[in-house]
Amino acid sequence: MSAPAAPQSSPAEAGIVPFASPAAASGAAHVERPVAYDAILLASFGGPEGQDDVIPFLRNVTRGRGIPDERLEEVAHHYRAFGGVSPINAQNRQLKAAIEGELARRGLDLPVYWGNRNWAPYLDEAVTDAAACGYTNLIAIATSAYSSFSSCRQYREDFARVLDDTGLAGAVTIDKVRQFFDHPGFVQPFVDGVRDAVAGFVAEGLSPSEIRVLFSTHSVPTADAQRSGPREGDDLHREWGEGGAYAAQHEAVAAYVMAEVAASVPGAAGIGWKLVYQSRSGPASQPWLEPDVNDVIAGLPGEGVKAVAIVPLGFVSDHMEVLWDLDTEAMDAAAQAGLAVVRTQTPGVDPAFVSGLVDLVEERLNGTPAAERPHVTRFGPWFDVCRPACCENVRAGFKPAAAGIAP
Incomplete structure (x- = not known):
């Protein structure tokens, strides 16, 4: 399913994209010229792989914010409950191997x-190893599908910092595939999971009014969310709503998933759903996107709900936030509320997801026109080159970033 392609936007007057391939450097929203990339950069968040790694890892995550170790220990217990090991590195090893297999195929x-x-x-x-092997035209895949500072711009800033710090700026270029929140390969595993969960509830004799689907994603500061996506004055700006492009993208994907499920599961039409948030970490005085998943679960029995499907829509694999915030805390909240509950799967290394990631790389290798790129919401296909001031970090301001027009 494809909605009409988003309009092209003209680059800003000084819209040269730093650290980019010549094809992306002009700032056009969609790069429709083939680019001879010679390697893929798989970029992720990272995680500790033992108890001794936990606090040093959390220091890295919070660097520059002056958070003392005793406060970091409040978060560390999530990791310590799993032996100090985050699942994310093992998942990325599996994803890397799966991508390599699809490339070979x-x-x-x-x-x-x-x-x-x-x-x-x-x-x-990763970048210095690639350059040492003679690979200097890199196309990056970040393991995050949506638009926000932490899920897109911060990776672009990482690329710029690495190229500057290693002295490879000017010798190595890094472009980035488009945000893939509405690429069919990313979305299909969620459709499959919700379909199976809902079909199971319906088979147990529950009516649509007794079933609820909660689509959960990582909360972010409201001020950052409002700055996600193209800003006013850019041709690609939309009236995103209070949660910016970040929330709007999730809402659009959730609506698509529910429409697909309603069309394929007899008795599923009319099931209610809601976008909820998890894993907030800021001070209570700072507004973050709401409502919290556990608060919503606690209120479901009062609405006559007897069963809930929790969908980790904001995550590509079973990160610590999924294992702790959903599989531990949200499951406990559902048990306390007396609800039947299913947590659906993340894309992980689902063949549709892996194939979709390679499709995104091939789009750029081939210069596929935007009108021919698959997407399942009205916001797609998302752009290849981020727009000026996209996904600003309110606290830190703008830093140099690859794969986008400054600032």
Whole structure:
């Protein structure tokens, strides 16, 4: 399913994209010229792999914010409950291997270099290793599908920092695939999971009014959310609503998933759903996106709901936020509310997801016109080159960033 392509926007007067391939450097929203990339950079968040790693890892995550170790320990217990090991690195090893397998199946000779923001292997190592092997035209895939500072712009800032810090700026270019929140390969595993959960509830004799689907994603500061996506004055700006492009993208994908489920599961039409948030970490005085998943679950029995499907819509794999915030805390909240509950799967290494990621790389290798790119919401296909001031960090301001027009 494809909605009409978003209009092209003209680059700003000084809209040269730093650190970019020549095809992306002009600032056009969609790069419709083939680019001869020679390697893929898989960029992720990273996570500790033992108890001794936990506090150093959390120091990396919160660097520059002056948070003392005793406060970090309040979060560390999530990791300590799993032996100090975050699942994310193992998941990325599996994803890297799956991408390599799909590339080989298609006959694409592109090595995959994997690097993290906050733990080994670091992005600096990945980029320098690629350059040492003669690979200098990189196309990046970040393991985050939506538009916000932490899920898009911060990765672009990471790329710029790495190129500057390693002295490779000018010798290595890094472009980035478009945000893939509404690419069919990312969305289909969620459709499958919700369909199976809802079909199970219906088979148990529950009516639509007794079933609720909660689509959960990571909360972010409201001020940051409002600055996600193209800003006013850009041709690609929309009236996103209070949660900016970040919330609007999630809402659009959730609506698509529910429409697909209603069309494929007899008795599923009319099931209610809601976008909810989890994992907030800021001070109580700072507004973050709401409502919280656990608060919503607690109120469901009062609405006559007997069963709930929790969908980790904001996550590509079973990160610690999924294992702790959903599989532990949200499951406990559902049990206390007396609800039947299913937590649906993340894309992980689902073949549709892996194939979709390679499709995104091929779009850029081939210069696929925007009108021919698959997407399932009215917001797609999202752009290749981020727009000026997109996804500003309210606290830190703008830093140099790859794959986008400054600032």
